[in-house]
Amino acid sequence: MSPAQWDLPPELCCRPMAFVALTGLDVVYNAVHRAIWDAFCANRRADRVPISFKVLPGDHEYPKCRTKRTSYEWYIPKGILKTGWMNKHLNLVPALVVLFYELDWDEPQWKEKQSECATKVEIVRTSLQGRNTKVAVVLIQKKTPLPPGEDVMASERAAALCNACDLSGKSLFVLPHTDHLVGYIIRLENAFYEHAQTYYYTEIRRVKSHKEFLNKTTHQLLFVRHQFKTAFFSELKQDTQNALKYYRAAYSLIHELRTHETNILEIKTMAGFINYKICRLCFQHNTPLDAIAQFRKHIDLCKKKIGSAELAFEHAAWMSKQFQYFGDLFDEAIKLGLTAIQTQNPGFYYQQAAHYAQERKRLAFQLCGGPEANLGYPAPDPLETPTGILDFYGQRAWRQGHQISTCFKLVSQELIIALLSNAVAQFKKYKCPRMKSRLMVQMGEEYYHTKDYAKALKLLDYVMCDYRTERWWGLLTSILGTALRCSYLMAQVKDYVSYSMELVGRASMLREDQKSRIQKNVAKVLKNEPPEAEPDCDPSAVKAAQALWNERGSQASGEDLILEVQDSVPFVQCKARFLHPSFHLDVPVQLHVFLLTDSPHPVRFSKLCVSLSNQDYNQYCVVDSLGQAPAQEDMCLVPGRTHRYSFRFVARPEDVGKKIEITGVDLMLGSENGRCIFLNWRGGGGDAASSHEALQATRSFKRRGRLPENEVDWDTVSIQASTMIISRVPRISVQLHHEPPALNNEMYCMMVTIQSHEDIVARDLKLTAGLKPGQDANLSHTTHVTLDGSKMCDDSHRALLPDIPMGDLQPQEKPLSIRCSTTGPRIFLVHVAYTVDTCIEGRDIVCKCHKFEHLEHVFVDVPFLLMTDILSMSPWPLHLVTSELQLAPTMAAVDQPASQVEEVVLQTGESASECFCLTCPPVHHGTTGVASGQYVMSWKRKSANATIPVVNTVITLPHVAVETIPLYVHADLPSFGRVRESLPVKYHIQNRTAIVQEVEMSVEPSDAFMFSGLKQVRLRILPGTEQDMLYNFYPLMAGYQMLPLLNINLLRLPAVSGQLLRRFLPSLQSIYVPQYKPVYITQVAACRVSFYY
Amino acid sequence: MMTMLGGEPFLLVSKQEQQNYPLYIRSVPSDSELKFHYTVHTSLDVVEEKVSAVGKVIVDQRELYLGLLYPTEDYKVYGYVTNSKVKFVIVVDSSNTSLRDNEIRSMFRKLHNSFTDVMCNPFYNPGDPIQSKVFDSMVSSMMVQTC
Secondary structure: OOHHHHOOOHHHHOOOOEEEEEEOOOOOOOHHHHHHHHHHHOOOOOOOOOEEEEEOOOOOOOOOOOOOOOOOOOOOOOOOOEOOHHHHHHHHOOOEEEEEEEOOOOOOOHHHHHHHHHHHHHHHHHHOOOOOOEEEEEEEEOOOOOOOOOOHHHHHHHHHHHHHHOOOHHHEEEEEOOOOHHHHHHHHHHHHHHHHHHHHHHHHHHHHHHHHHOOOOOOHHHHHHHHHHHHHHHHHOOOHHHHHHHHHHHHHHHOOOOOOOOOHHHHHHHHHHHHHHHHHHHHHOOOHHHHHHHHHHHHHHHHOOOOOHHHHHHHHHHHHHHHHHHHHHHHHHHHOOOOOEOOEOHHHHHHHHHHHHHHHHHHHHHHHOOHHHOOOOOOOOOOOOOOOOOOEOOOOOOOOOOOOOOOOOOOOHHHHHHHHHHHHHHHHHOOOHHHHHHHHHHHHHHHHHOOOHHHHHHHHHHHHHHHHHHOOHHHHHHHHHHHHHHHHHHOOHHHHHHHHHHHHOOOOOOOHHHHHHHHHHHHHHHOOOOOOOOOOOOHHHHHHHHHHHHHHHHHOOOOEEEEEOOOOOOOEEEEEEEOOOEEEOOOOEEEEEEEEEOOOOOEEEEEEEEEEOOHHHHHHOEEEOOOOOOOHHHHEEOOOOOEEEEEEEOOOHHHOOOEEEEEEEEEEEOOOOOOEEEEEEEOOEOOOOHHHHHHHHHHOOOOOOOOOOOOOOHHHOOOEOEEEEEOOOOOEEEEEEEOOOOOOOOOEEEEEEEEEOOOOOOEEEEEEEEEOOOOOHHHHHHEEEEOOOOOOOOOOOOOEEEEEEEEOOOOEEEEEEEEEOOOOOEEEEEEEEEEEOOEEEEEEEEEEEOOEOOOOOOOOOOOEEEEEEEEOOOOOOEEEEEEEEEEOOOOEEOOOOOOOOOOEEEOOOOEEEEEEEEEOOOOOOOOOEEOOEEEEEEEEEOOOOOOOOOEEEEEEOOOEEOOOOOEEEEEEOOOOEOOOOOEEEEEEEEEOOOOOEEEEEEEOOOOOEEEEOOOEEEEEEOOOOEEEEEEEEEEOOOEEEEOOOEEEEEOOOOOOOHHHHHOOOOOEEEEOOOOOOOOOOOOEEEEEEEOEO | OHHHHOEEEEEEOOOOOOOOOEEEEOOOOOOOHHHHHHHHHHHHHHHHHHHHHHHHOOOOOOOOEEEEEEEOOOEEEEEEEOOOOOEEEEEEEOOOOOOOHHHHHHHHHHHHHHHHHHHHOOOOOOOOOOOOHHHHHHHHHHHHHHO
16 A cells, blocks of 8 residues: 555546647657647647647557447446546547648649548548547648638638548648748637537537436446546536536435445545545635535545444545645635635644544554554565556455555654644644644654654744743643653753753642652752653663663763753742842842742752842852851752842942842752752743732732741742942031022022031031033023122122032031022032041032013003003012112103102012103104113012112113004093993094094994984094094993994095094993993003012 | 533633633543643634734624634634633534534623622632632533533
8 A cells, every 4th residue: 555545646636628639740850740739739828728739640549449338237337437537538538639731732642642631530530449539630731821712722622632531621620831820720729629629528428328227226336437427528628617516416426325344445535536626626616615615524424434443544544635635725726816714724624634644643553553563564565456556446456354464664754744834834824823833732742753852842842932921831731741751862951951840840730749750850860860761751762762861971970051941930939139229338238039949849959149240249149058158958948938048248339320230040959079950040030930920919819828937928029130339328418598589680698507417527528509510601601609798799700619618527507699690590509528438428409599570562652651560579578679760762751750669568479560651752754663761670688688789670661662643532431331321422533633634434333232323424623623423322231342333434544444543442331330441542551570580 | 532522611811912821721521631722722813813803893892702713623612702801712522513602602601600700709819720619510510511
């Protein structure tokens, strides 16, 4: 039984195409014939008709047609389908034989040539005796033919030739050998295709006609055979729809056959063939769901047809192939544009194929009693047949009884692995990472069985971390078990120990006794002894492994193995923490390492060391049997108890401001005279499972049992892998007494008090005080600092006074005066430096002071008021000594302006106002603004003593805009009105120009008022005179109401709009709640002086 | 596999997207228990895909039952996801035709109710493996029923 036994025959898997034989072509020696042949077979793209061509000699012997049976009465079929049948119709029996013959119409020796041609046709006909195969003749001509009907000789001779060869006119073709060869060939091809179609059509009819002779009892096999044949001919005819129909009929017929031991294999084989065809056609018709449904049906029907129990392995092999072929078909369809989905992709079929292949192996082993019992393949091969080929598909070459002896040496692991890796590729494509991992585990296990341990380990190692991060401990344990066996059999010490440690640890689901066994094995490895064999290992492999271990033991003494345990879940857990996130330089840095083991037996270690980012400290963080000689029990980790190891060291001054980090923790197991294994944790410990455990522990409400003194609960320990070294805290107090904010130009006093709390004398005290450097450059020009507060300081004083010597340390005070000539925040720096022993310490205190001011601007007309508001925003009472208004020449005061705020004290938030009545003399045209002058205030802090000078603050008043107007309008009206009581309003219109003005006035209607008076009027006003207009308004609504709009138009000066004039008029009138009476139009120049810090 | 006629309910939880560790696994005792663990683990591929697809389409139409995840040769795997993204998976023998969609749905509902009770226990720390006698007996009764 060859491994290819279950491979589908190639004639089944190919696409059936009409077979056309070409004869009379000498493709070797004749260049013309060669060109014709090439045109037929080269560049057959999809748009050419599906024909397979073959060049055959003219006297080729076609397969003989057996004599037609006239009756099926005594005929008992021996099988379903002959093995040669498909090949015969694909490659041996042509649908059409084409005879190529060189003959021009004007051939001089026409008679001879004609009879020669007729003879050749006759020869072909004879060899096709009994077949329906068509014959056609192609005349190869040198001349281009004339259009039909014009060449009389041609049509005559053609008729004669047809007659001589007994051909219909449709079967005679002319092929002019000219430039357009390919074009002619394509036309010929299409004609051949039609002939072939007719041939296959008659064949289908012929096969169908047998049906009436069949009976259901003896000819069941023939029903299937005939359906299959019709389907196959339909495929040759390219009628895939009907082919699919016939195949389906054949498929249902085949399951109606009676099955018994002898024919079950044949039935399964043929069912597999037909199923393959159906699925293939379904995919071709783009109905993948039909294909899948058919395949499911097929599997469900055939799953149970195992046959004899001893042949179960054969059934499994067959099942495996079925899945594999379907997977291949599916995958091919996808390559042609089908889209698969996550839950329906070829991967599943490859996976099942692999599953059955494994099943086959298992059954075969069972049958033989294990691979060792392989008896060798018997010779002569009982499966050989004299011809090498069986008559029918799926039949056995032997009679029942002497067949099952071997067949297993061919059980191929490669097949299983190939199927699995196919499936892996598919699942990777369809986003199934877990499925992929699982298949990789299976592959690993398969490699393990083939004793390819290195590959197995590689695969298992790859997926292990997926299962670890997903926290599927049960699965991880099983994978680790296989990996451990692999590493044992290869005697890989490092891997062996690392898998063992994880299997002993808390993530493992193994039973306690198994853990105990593994831990003992680890102990042996540490003593450089070979460990005991893992259970379920192949005994012969174990023997080899033991030899390997002994070898390892002899050669490798004192070798150090470093295991990175951060990413696994080892049996020892580690957490390291600095006691504080920062340490002062004068305090020793303290560091704890906690260890916990969850193995069944205590773990003894010989060294524990911590590596820090500054390696100089590493020497202080070691526990070993030599150095500090800790008690023996300290070196032994008791399962379930948290062990704490404390370290302390003094940080170096150069590390001030730096971070010290734990870069790793190493735990040495074993001893120098055996084997040393270092467990290395990067950073402050923890492993693949610990972060989740810590999270769960913080969430837990569980009350932790009370622990004895000096023991810690593991869950409460957190990792603190780094600490800061910070400078010593200076024990000196610096206090600043001052009353912020500092006011502009003031001599601001700041008292600095320094007091030492040092145990010993602080020497060389130095004070630096002043503006903090690094601020805006302008600030340092406008800020002056002095120690002498009795005089105003000026530009000669500096902004920062460095290193004022203060001598030894008595508590002392130092007054400091600061004058700022501009506003804005300033940061001052007071820096005290002193020396104590050898430590130099400093201290910064930052004080802030701000100032700032704010002005508004206005504009002017007629007589107007200038108002100044002084608002104290100083948090301290201010004493206003006096104030003065210094007017510019463009302004004139109406009366004598005297200060109205002399000797006033303003508390925080209080304001003082002054009001001056001013006029603006006429100005030249074109002047848009005039200067108004300056306002000078003299003030000081109320609390300031008499020696502090008075501060003069000068404020420049804003420029005001000046306008000249031709007409001045103002109104007389009561301060309020009452609803439904008349409200008399008098408008005064004054002409201010030197000419007579014509004025048009109108009052617009309003919802809020009824009124009497001139609604629309035109009048003239003489120069310098005034016209009064009286209106009686009658309010209808309460509240602030808009007065009816007064429109004024100057006909002479259209540029002066009513809007400008209306600005002088009150537009709002309060009804009932009167508050507002702006009779004269007053422009107020307000100047607000705001002080605040 | 004739012993595997019952349903094999498995419970899983996920706190974040990537957390899919088992909170509770139970199966009819058999040799192939490990195989079931693998089956459940691989089914999470489909669960995750479905859950992320639900998030994309309509959020308010919360259907917790995910239906048949994928058919294997011998088993049917069904999935269910609570609003807090706790996943339930049930694996049943494919030859068990008495279990149709409705039966599976009601099994999931029962599981969900029972799981809610577990979560309501103030002494249960969410995320820890479920160790509850009530839950155990509910699952057992469900497995007996399906046999």
